[in-house]
Amino acid sequence: MSEQFNLIIVLVAVVAVIGIGAAFFLVRGRKAPKGTYTGPRDANDPSPTLTTDAPSTEPPKVSAPTDAPDIDVVDETAGQVLVPTDVPDPVQGRLARLRSRLTKSNNVLGKGLLALLSQDKIDEDVWDEIEETLLLADLGTEPTLELVDALRERVKIAGSRDPQHVHDMLREELLKLVDPSMDRNFIPVRHADRPNVIMVVGVNGVGKTTTIGKLARVFVAEEKDVILGAADTFRAAAAEQLATWGDRVGVPTVKSDIDGADPASVAFEAVSAGIDQEVDIVMIDTAGRLQNKVGLMDELGKIKRVIEKKATVDEVLLVLDATTGQNGLNQAKVFSEVVNVTGIVLTKLDGTAKGGIVVAIQRQLGVPVKLIGLGEGPDDLAPFDAAAFVDALLD
Template sequence: MSEQLTLIIVLVAVVAVIGIGAAFFLVRGRKAPKGTYTGPRDANDPAPTLTTDAPSTEASGPVATTETPETGVVDESAGTVLVPTDVPDPVQGRLARLRARLAKSNNALGKGLLALLSQDKIDEDVWDEIEETLLLADLGTEPTLELVDALRERVKIEGSRDPKQVHDMLREELIKLVDPTMDRNFIPTRHADRPNVIMVVGVNGVGKTTTIGKLARVLVAEDKDVILGAADTFRAAAAEQLATWGDRVGVPTVKSDIDGADPASVAFEAVTAGIDQEVDIVMIDTAGRLQNKVGLMDELGKIKRVIEKKATVDEVLLVLDATTGQNGLNQAKVFSEVVNVTGIVLTKLDGTAKGGIVVAIQRQLGVPVKLIGLGEGPDDLAPFDAEAFVDALLD
């Protein structure tokens, strides 16, 4: 009898231990410890967002949201660690790759000039053709006359029959026009107490949002911490497009969830977030606008003024379509008057004979071309280099 009682007690004890253990692991499974990554997110498990009140300034408006990329680990002690889903190409080497593409493109400027200058006899008809080639390449009247005069003088002194001599002569004169002495630095340094702020402006359809996404990739490749500000609040899905670019390289985007929100308010919030998070660079996307619409241009000035309540606007990049020719020059002039453009990004420079637009824009504004786009790929944006550009034209 005593043996049966002992057996019953042992069985009860075993059951009790199993029950307590099961309850313990059930509780542990329902409540994961803070800072622990519980697996990849899916469409039903969105990335965390940070919501802050809109500033009580000229830009007062709806609440802005900081959207972090969907990949990452949230740790309250260390903040959000952003893990890019796509690693951008390093800046070094991009220009060489794009130079090869430009050399293969339909650039009649260099090829046409070399053909004309290599003739046994260069008479007035040939000089007229050279002048026409330069004008068709959007070089501009004044630079064209300068280049023709310089070439005339050198041909008179040096002759023009040797192909290498012609190539070297033309290269030297074109480089002078493109001006390698201009400051083309586009990778800014953070201020001691705040980030460097870049505004990106331009008319509809030139690819501003895409350019910002590509530039974010360039900056991330240079180990810069970046925040994007989606101040294009009028174009449908513009903010989502920008956030998608940010997701790919682990860059957060500050945006409004309300269509038509005050763009200056979103820009203000982006800069505020950049200061709070001590990032290196804040890039602000702006809505496309026609240069002859006074109200829209005034709004662009307002965005800049509101940002300057928190920080300086260190760079204003104007995105231009290289194929627009004289119209692009008009755009550049008006935008420069409103927001003091400091640099040019030329898109669609591949497959065009309009390479002379580089010289024309720089001459008109006194502002350097800093970046060029030669394709639709995510890494088809490269720093502009005067000598490499001319070599590509003459290759």
């Protein structure tokens, strides 16, 4: 009897084991296949995630175009709302507020010309001094000769040395050279189906990352939604510096956590995030590069081409250091040939008396100076206004 009882217990145990095993395989068979997408991309997360059977220690991979290798990109702001810690100053009136700095730094040009033109007798020696003053102010040879010829003719006709008359005459001629007719609009309008994309380029040390941070503040003050792309992957801490600027005004940054990662892929992913999140503007920071380094300049062209697989590059801003003078013209020419520069940001204008560089650059490239940097403060980036600039020179 006990043997029969024991046999029944064994049979029940075997049946139980078989049942548990069948249930396990049934449940396992319902899981998603390894490596398949679990759903559409989250608009707040620029990187798609994959489902695996076991937790992965690898960060998510991003989608990238075929001519740019996959990299790991981190958007530290994905899924959360950034709380601004700073409120940017209004854009309107910045140049007027900063005019005293511009006047102080550039008065050598204006006052020197006014003093020379107000003399009782203007002979060839005086005209030579006027020409030298303009050249030293980085006006450039061709604009200098144009201005001197125009002033000669007007002085000959007017025959007046009245200070106000000389001032007005000089203002009119300088304003013609600075060219107020150029389109200096820098506040972009979002496309119907994608953001406006801005690339910022320039050589090492001109302040590109800082300029982008300040420009982000300008856009936030204009109530624009912005995403920053940290495509300067070679300079240590460049991405963190950019993210810090963005955090202060509640602007997210897409960046790589791999040193030396492919900048084109970072730029592509930043634009993708901008499209997903329906922002107004995506700004792409790029590594500084010397204009005579062919490989680096080719890479800059690649970044632009890769972005254009996803969206148009609507603006290429070239950041130039005003204190470099004529050397900046050589830089500007090469950059324009590679990426079709559409506007100039002239930094450190408060540190030079050579205000003529504005005219020289515009003549060289045929594109306008759109913004000028007049100090180290976070809101010391101002829209360029031709009339206000000339008035500051002659104040």
